[in-house]
Amino acid sequence: MQEVVRDLDAITKEMIAVAVRTDKTENDSKMLNTLARLFAKKEVEFKKLYEQYRHRLRTKIYITELEETLKNRNQHLEVYSNAFQSMYNKLAELNRRVETVTEYSKPDAPLASEDIVKSSYLYSKAHSVAAPEIKAKNYRPYPTTEELQKCWLKQNTNRIPIKSQIPDPDYIPSKNQPLPENIELLEKYRMKFAP
Known part of the structure; x- marks a missing residue:
């Protein structure tokens, strides 16, 4: 495109030089006609290149906007993925608790003394008026049998x-x-x- 602009500049200067000349010849009019046709041809070429440049620039801007949109969408999807993973983990934990309660609520389910102590500690911790200040061990709050x-x-x-x-x-x-x-x-x- 810069070459076409340089050519147009050179053709324009040549046309001005020929038009300003005081001693005009027959070749000058032919040269002016040739320069005018060449100028018109270069002008059409310049317009085509300019349209291509504008199209490329619009495409580049569009691609940049698309990349930004994709980046934002990926961030939102990651947040959704983390939220769903957290919900899945909580549901799995609740499901495990329900299975445990269901298993221990059966009349023929054998209970170890450690399980009884654990559940009694959790019950007393949840419903007591004066709970102990020091937190008991999570895995086994009281001694086993x-x-x-x-x-x-x-x-x-x-x-x-x-x-x-x-x-x-x-x-x-x-x-x-x-x-x-x-x-x-x-x-x-x-x-x-x-x-």
Whole structure:
């Protein structure tokens, strides 16, 4: 396009130079006709190139706008995708909870002591007036049955004599089985627990 503009400029200067000349010849009129035809031809070529340039410029602007629109659309789609993923995760969590509740609500469902302790902790946490200030462990807020069996309290319950180990002070041994050491033990307890 710049070449066509340069050609038009050169043709115009030549036409002006020929028209301004004082000593005119017969060739000058032929040259002016040739330059005029050449100028018209270059002008048509310039118009075609100018229309192509305008079309390319419009296309470039249109492509830029399309790219911007696509970028915005992709951002919106990403936000929608994240929202749907979050909703799907929440629905999956709710579905899992419903399955757990349904499973444990069956009358023949076996419940471990750990499950009972967990659900009782969650219930008391949700409905108590004075909940503990320190948050309990999420996975196991209270000791399990196995831990309770190993703990110090369980060991001490083994040391405390049960009722069957304490002799009854009102018990009188039969005549067939005289046990003097048992009688002494009974007397000792009678004195201890006598009113």
